[in-house]
Amino acid sequence: MNTNQIPDDNDGRVRNLIIVGGGSSGWIAAAYLSKALNFNVNITLIESANIGRIGVGEATIPTIKEELFDFLGVPEEEWMTECKASYKLGIRFQNWKKPASEGGDHYYHNFGEMPVVKGVPLSHVWMYKHQQQGFAKTLDYSCYSASPICDAMKSPRYMDGTKALHYAYHFDALLVSEFLKKWSIARGLTHITDDIIGTDLSETGDIQALRGASGRKYEADLYIDCTGFAGLLIEKALGEPKVTFHDCLLTDRAVAINIPSDSAAEGIRPFTTASAFSSGWTWEIPLNNRSGNGYVYSSAFQTAEDAEREVRAWFGKKADKVDVRHIKFISGRRRRSWVKNCVSIGLSSSFLEPLESTGLYFVYAALYQLMACFPNKDIDPALRNKFNERVSYMVDDVRDFIVLHFCTSPRTDTPYWRANQNELKLPDTLKEALELQKAGIPIRKSYHSNNSLYDSFEAGFDRFWTNSNFQSIFAGVNYLPKQPMPLLRHRPDILLEAERVFDDIQKKTDQMMAQLPSQYDYLASLYTKGKTGEQAVRSVQQAG
Numbered sequence: 001m002n003t004n005q006i007p008d009d010n011d012g013r014v015r016n017l018i019i020v021g022g023g024s025s026g027w028i029a030a031a032y033l034s035k036a037l038n039f040n041v042n043i044t045l046i047e048s049a050n051i052g053r054i055g056v057g058e059a060t061i062p063t064i065k066e067e068l069f070d071f072l073g074v075p076e077e078e079w080m081t082e083c084k085a086s087y088k089l090g091i092r093f094q095n096w097k098k099p100a101s102e103g104g105d106h107y108y109h110n111f112g113e114m115p116v117v118k119g120v121p122l123s124h125v126w127m128y129k130h131q132q133q134g135f136a137k138t139l140d141y142s143c144y145s146a147s148p149i150c151d152a153m154k155s156p157r158y159m160d161g162t163k164a165l166h167y168a169y170h171f172d173a174l175l176v177s178e179f180l181k182k183w184s185i186a187r188g189l190t191h192i193t194d195d196i197i198g199t200d201l202s203e204t205g206d207i208q209a210l211r212g213a214s215g216r217k218y219e220a221d222l223y224i225d226c227t228g229f230a231g232l233l234i235e236k237a238l239g240e241p242k243v244t245f246h247d248c249l250l251t252d253r254a255v256a257i258n259i260p261s262d263s264a265a266e267g268i269r270p271f272t273t274a275s276a277f278s279s280g281w282t283w284e285i286p287l288n289n290r291s292g293n294g295y296v297y298s299s300a301f302q303t304a305e306d307a308e309r310e311v312r313a314w315f316g317k318k319a320d321k322v323d324v325r326h327i328k329f330i331s332g333r334r335r336r337s338w339v340k341n342c343v344s345i346g347l348s349s350s351f352l353e354p355l356e357s358t359g360l361y362f363v364y365a366a367l368y369q370l371m372a373c374f375p376n377k378d379i380d381p382a383l384r385n386k387f388n389e390r391v392s393y394m395v396d397d398v399r400d401f402i403v404l405h406f407c408t409s410p411r412t413d414t415p416y417w418r419a420n421q422n423e424l425k426l427p428d429t430l431k432e433a434l435e436l437q438k439a440g441i442p443i444r445k446s447y448h449s450n451n452s453l454y455d456s457f458e459a460g461f462d463r464f465w466t467n468s469n470f471q472s473i474f475a476g477v478n479y480l481p482k483q484p485m486p487l488l489r490h491r492p493d494i495l496l497e498a499e500r501v502f503d504d505i506q507k508k509t510d511q512m513m514a515q516l517p518s519q520y521d522y523l524a525s526l527y528t529k530g531k532t533g534e535q536a537v538r539s540v541q542q543a544g
């Protein structure tokens, strides 16, 4: 560590940084900050052996590959093998239009951008065909190759490793924490096990020191609060309140249940499933050895016992002898995530139900913003303000997109779903998106093509949900304008050109269906490579 240290101790730079908390956010912060600060700052992570971790964040979005694992320089065969990871091509939403008891329904929200034809997204040509010509094929199967590939449980990579489709990961969050812990400690991070029981503040109100149950005192220039819902530093020590979203998001409880799976016999689904239930929705996240599941629900509409019964019934016999974990949460974010010399990251900063798998994105995206605003010891308030503005924008923007799923669902079969239609106080930013949809024009057209997932992380941050995302959800629940995009009545050339694009998508899909291996087969081969890699490292170590 500190190979690049510059000897002047009085130049005002941050030299010592303490992270409190060893959950996913603590260890992602540890690895990310070590690398982003060039291994040039003394980083200490303090975690309690007595206070548990959430450890249920298991589905992700595609940017995690480039912005975290590639950034750290860790190849898939290395970390995926250790973390029981699998690929995710999107989310399959089930029964968001009608309950399973009435036959149910499903649609996919895939990754990547839909093609654009002469400036008009394919979604709007699909809408035109659907509404004017009775075109029956749904948007997710017309505009994306990934939907049938999901049904066929294929891998997004060919057997030689070539990437065919955009993807994210499912993984065991606790194993990812362990992996990043080893990675960080091997690169010089100091790891301490202690319970922090007190905080000393200076006259300016900054954190001066942390007091451990062991009797030790810990001092740093900058403190990162990764203590989860406890918010030990940001809330308990510095008193920063939360802005809650209870007026637009009704859920406040989860019951988590992991179920073992036999992937050799059943295969591995390359998608997260989000099924609407009576008072919320259930996630199913297939890993290589088990499925991580849970039901997010509203305690105003269902008791914990009923919720557990409903989720157990859904999974049937497989859930019979499996323990469940009940979790309480408040949707919202800190008014300011960075206060004085303390930056909160992870659950101590914000929480939104994991409907679009954005929890871990919030962690590495906040770290990215922290690097852009990284301070000296004497913190310029403008840096804090900029960071806080960016993090608040990020969380509020995702909140709007999540609320969109609930307020556009046509379900009215339970009090919970009726409340979603009638009682939500919609944010103005979301109202505007809904108005544009009703008027039939695209919302937030993307700046990049489907070939690249995003131009830059910064640009993707500013325009996180694009027209493709919005239209996947709208079409999925049939929230369509009365009339399709007015311009298209005057542009038969666009409609004609779009037919060629639809055909190209179908041809590409047929070719992928024929040639992509199953996710199970691809992972079996990747895992073998990972194991071979580990053995190679061990034999080099033994030889050394």
Ligand SMILES: Cc1cc2nc3c(=O)[nH]c(=O)nc-3n(C[C@H](O)[C@H](O)[C@H](O)COP(=O)(O)OP(=O)(O)OC[C@H]3O[C@@H](n4cnc5c(N)ncnc54)[C@H](O)[C@@H]3O)c2cc1C
Pocket (backbone or CB within 6 Å): 020, 021, 022, 023, 024, 025, 026, 046, 047, 048, 049, 050, 051, 052, 053, 054, 055, 056, 057, 058, 059, 060, 173, 194, 195, 196, 197, 226, 227, 228, 229, 230, 232, 254, 256, 294, 327, 329, 345, 346, 347, 348, 354, 357, 358, 359, 360, 361
């Ligand atoms: C129901 C649910 C489902 C989720 N699903 C997803 C998902 O699918 N995808 C996704 O990306 N995200 C998901 N998330 C979010 C994700 O789990 C979290 O963002 C992530 O795990 C970060 O948690 P954390 O590290 O902030 O907190 P925690 O895991 O709670 O870790 C807190 C740490 O702080 C330590 N600590 C606390 N107090 C002290 C103290 N006094 N002294 C010392 N140490 C202390 C604890 O020991 C622990 O190590 C989900 C969250 C929930 C609740």
